């Protein structure tokens with residue numbers, strides 16, 4: 001029999017060992033900050049993965065995802081995987097062994113897509129451009145018409161460089177040669193317009209933890225009826241079982257046949273994150289991201305910093321890349337921000353290692369007060385690490401405020 005006091009001791013032990021993560025401000029390339037309403041949803045009791053309630057909240061989420069993608073595709077849903085799992089799903093189902101897969105390769109995630117194509121047995125052809133550049137309409141068209149691939153892959157929002165890629169010319173050329181188009185919308189969904197149907201994108205994937213401000217773990221994908229018809233006619237089985245879209249369709253739609261045990265709490269989180277987006281209004285949300293991005297750029301320039309992406313129209317609103325000024329150690333700046341303010345920002349990698357900062361302004365933290373907080377901390381971290389801005393202290397925040405007041409509707 002337990003002695004009096006034993007339970008008390010255990011209880012104290014349990015209480016002190018309770019998980020207590022540090023408070024961070026996630027201004028990096030992802031994951032982004034999570035809304036408290038989303039955390040609350042994750043603490044709700046789970047139902048089974050075949051419970052009608054699960055499919056009901058999933059339908060609610062799917063409707064909002066369609067609007068964020070700008071599509072009427074019925075097959076728009078989140079799969080149980082991170083963004084890379086969504087990428088693998090799209091590549092494995094649509095790039096058959098031997099098929100020509102043309103990849104517009106201007107960054108880290110385009111490389112990953114090309115690598116996946118190779119592992120699926122695709123004949124990968126690449127159009128390499130420097131990290132930080134986008135493709136003009138003419139360049140994309142010439143490449144696709146010359147290669148005549150079965151599938152084209154590109155990254156709509158390249159998080160490794162901060163580059164936005166306009167999809168229209170790519171999709172039009174792909175249509176001319178009868179190719180399907182896969183778009184990586186991981187860092188655009190939920191924060192920038194995609195207009196998937198108008199652009200002509202057939203297949204796209206994203207993730208829960210960037211523009212949607214939800215924890216990582218789900219990958220919203222969308223497939224056009226044209227691509228679905230192609231998949232139905234595909235004879236060779238998709239080499240991966242877990243990511244086989246025909247099997248996933250039988251679980252999420254149709255007979256709701258058991259495929260895997262969906263992570264219910266993550267679906268609660270996604271449903272709630274999408275519901276906060278609806279409450280705000282999708283157009284308002286895009287506009288909020290645009291104005292905070294513009295304010296950030298003005299501030300960076302006032303601090304004498306240079307954006308990594310030269311043309312303003314090629315810049316992502318969600319992920320701002322700034323060149324590290326000469327003589328400054330980017331790691332020291334990032335460590336200072338973390339130690340002093342609990343702020344996470346990203347550094348560059350690959351050819352951009354040590355050369356850029358990657359600053360995410362996504363979802364919950366893309367607001368005027370948060371941008372101003374970040375700017376003052378960033379300026380301080382740069383000054384503490386040997387950078388002397390050409391302007392008076394606080395010039396960055398002032399420039400940002402000027403943008404905010406100019407954007408206020410008259």
Ligand SMILES: *Cc1c(COP(=O)(O)O)cnc(C)c1O
Nearest residue numbers: 082083084109157159186187207
């Ligand atoms: C983050 C990211 C991915 C990978 O997503 P994970 O959730 O980390 O697997 C793919 N593409 C782009 C553009 C990304 O930013």
